[in-house]
Amino acid sequence: MTTTTQTTTTQTTTDNGVNVTALLGAKQALTDNPAAARFTWRASSEWLKGTHSRATVDGFFGFGAEQKHRAGYQFDTDHPEAFASEDNGVTPVEMLLVGLAGCLTAGIAAVAQHRKIQLRSVKATLEGGMDLRGILGACDKTRNGFDGIKVHYEIDADATADEIAALVAQSQKRSAVFDAIANPTDISVTSSKA
Amino acid sequence: MTTTTQTTTTQTTTDNGVNVTALLGAKQALTDNPAAARFTWRASSEWLKGTHSRATVDGFFGFGAEQKHRAGYQFDTDHPEAFASEDNGVTPVEMLLVGLAGCLTAGIAAVAQHRKIQLRSVKATLEGGMDLRGILGACDKTRNGFDGIKVHYEIDADATADEIAALVAQSQKRSAVFDAIANPTDISVTSSKA
Numbered sequence: 001m002t003t004t005t006q007t008t009t010t011q012t013t014t015d016n017g018v019n020v021t022a023l024l025g026a027k028q029a030l031t032d033n034p035a036a037a038r039f040t041w042r043a044s045s046e047w048l049k050g051t052h053s054r055a056t057v058d059g060f061f062g063f064g065a066e067q068k069h070r071a072g073y074q075f076d077t078d079h080p081e082a083f084a085s086e087d088n089g090v091t092p093v094e095m096l097l098v099g100l101a102g103c104l105t106a107g108i109a110a111v112a113q114h115r116k117i118q119l120r121s122v123k124a125t126l127e128g129g130m131d132l133r134g135i136l137g138a139c140d141k142t143r144n145g146f147d148g149i150k151v152h153y154e155i156d157a158d159a160t161a162d163e164i165a166a167l168v169a170q171s172q173k174r175s176a177v178f179d180a181i182a183n184p185t186d187i188s189v190t191s192s193k194a
Numbered sequence: 195m196t197t198t199t200q201t202t203t204t205q206t207t208t209d210n211g212v213n214v215t216a217l218l219g220a221k222q223a224l225t226d227n228p229a230a231a232r233f234t235w236r237a238s239s240e241w242l243k244g245t246h247s248r249a250t251v252d253g254f255f256g257f258g259a260e261q262k263h264r265a266g267y268q269f270d271t272d273h274p275e276a277f278a279s280e281d282n283g284v285t286p287v288e289m290l291l292v293g294l295a296g297c298l299t300a301g302i303a304a305v306a307q308h309r310k311i312q313l314r315s316v317k318a319t320l321e322g323g324m325d326l327r328g329i330l331g332a333c334d335k336t337r338n339g340f341d342g343i344k345v346h347y348e349i350d351a352d353a354t355a356d357e358i359a360a361l362v363a364q365s366q367k368r369s370a371v372f373d374a375i376a377n378p379t380d381i382s383v384t385s386s387k388a
Contacts, residue, residue, distance in 0.1 A: 017244030022278030027330040034333075037326040041287050041340075045295035047316035050211030053299040055292040057284045062326065063276055070281045075269070075289075077296030082257055084216030087264045090251045092297035092371045093235050098249040099289030101239035102271030104383065105247040106286065121388060122241035132231040132256065135370050136221040139228075145374030146235075149381045156388035168385040176329050177286045180339030181379050187343045187372060189298065191362040194315060194350035 018113040036064045051079040052088045093146070097126040099177045104151065107171030117163060120156040149181070212307040230258045245273040246282045287340070291320040293371045298345065301365030311357060314350040343375070 030037040039062035045055040058072035076089030090098075101124050112119050128146040133139035155164045172178050224231040233256040239249040252266035270283030284292075295318050306313050322340040327333035349358045366372050 017246075019244075019278035023330070026277065026326075027332045030327050030330060031332040034325075034327060037330075037332070039324045039326050041285065041291060041322045041324060043288060043291035043295055043320045045292075045299055045318040045320070047299050047303060047313065050213075051300035051303055052211075053296050053316075055295045057288045057292065060274075060285075060288075067274060067276055069274065069284065073284050075292045075296075077293070077300070079300060080254075080261060080263065082261055083220065084213035089296075090263065090267050091235065091254075092293040092295075092300065093374065094237060094251045094254075095289050095293030095296065096371060096374055097235060097237035098239075098251065098269045099271070099286040099293070100381070101237055101249045101286075102247050102269075102283075102289065103286035105239055105241050106245035106271070106273060109241060109245055119241065122247075123388070124239040126237045126239070128235045130233045130235060130370065131228075132220075132233050133224050133228065134373075135368050136217070136224060136231075137368060138221045138225045138231070143373055143377070144368060144370045145372075145377065146370075146379050149379060151381065151383045153383070153385040154388045155385060159387075161385075161387040164387050165385050168383060172383050174329050174331060174338060176324065176338045176340075177290060178339075178381060178383075179328075179337055180287065180290055181374060182381050183337070183339065184378055185340050185343060185375050187294070187345065187376050189345045189347070189362055189366050189372075191347040191349060191355075191359050193353075193355040193358050194317075194348045 014113060014116045014118045016109045016113045016119050018110045020110065020113045023110065036062075038062070048076075048088075051083075051085045053077060093128065093130065096146075096181060097128055097149070100149065100151065100181060101126055103175045103177035104153075104168070104171050107175050108153070108155070108167050111167050111170045112157065112159075115163075115167065117167065118158045120158075121154075122156075123154045124151060126151050208307060208310040208312045210303045210307045210313050212304045214304065214307045217304065230256075232256070242270075242282075245277075245279045247271060287322065287324065290340075290375060291322055291343070294343065294345065294375060295320055297369045297371035298347075298362070298365050301369050302347070302349070302361050305361050305364045306351065306353075309357075309361065311361065312352045314352075315348075316350075317348045318345055320345050
């Protein structure tokens, strides 16, 4: 009796939609020309009523020139009805979680591409704890911001659980938003009378 | 010769649309019942393609119960075309500026209401500087996040420039987002294979 085993080798190309070649080119270009690496991100904001305001994001400075997004974006923030507000948008603190999710997820896709790991789905859940006595001034020992943030990723990919954990760790290591929230950032606030 | 001086007193009521009475009531209620002050803010996120992902915000836990926003919100983030991405949304770091603007502006309206200062317009411009060599891993000494954020408010109100500066300072003092970015916050990131 003869057993014939057929082996099919499929040539697969990892495609997470990230242009790693271009990113590595940018890394080299900015290493050679550090002045081009100076970016200024911007937003403007207008008060509407009560705790409701609207922010606009449309351009930034980088690579030595003014840059425009393909479209301008507007975001409303407000406080919830439980705070006697009108809930015309998410709360400002929830926007931080949105930014953190977007930054870590983009990093995971880029690192996976570089490591030739095909992603199928990347889902995150984020939770930020807060004791509201801080912002209400009800307790001097309570901070205003989050007392901690938990992020959990559930990732379907051609990789082991360890490889997935390493992907997430590398994204965290290079994340702008993770660093901006985890570590202190100097914020100067000035005002003038219109 | 007799000079008659007429004095007209106009009864004006400050209305910035913030219910300060309710906020002071909440402050008292949470002082009396600290457990109700425990909030958990949430977001979830799903990778779409490349550096493009979509976050959803719809509910949170607070005042001892699950709370829902009046509507669910979705936000797309992406990297710009200059980074060889598709620019399908603002960058995650710009979302931090959006959150900071919304938080400080809501605070200004609330403090102005409490101090009986009528606001007419409150406009903010925000800038966050960043050396891109950080996130690209091109320089070990460069941080990933902002190297500083500048916020400028231009406020039209029934107040002096000093009173306006004091309003902004008080909002900053009680701002959740200002604190979350200015001071370190613990972020734990975990993962599992789907």
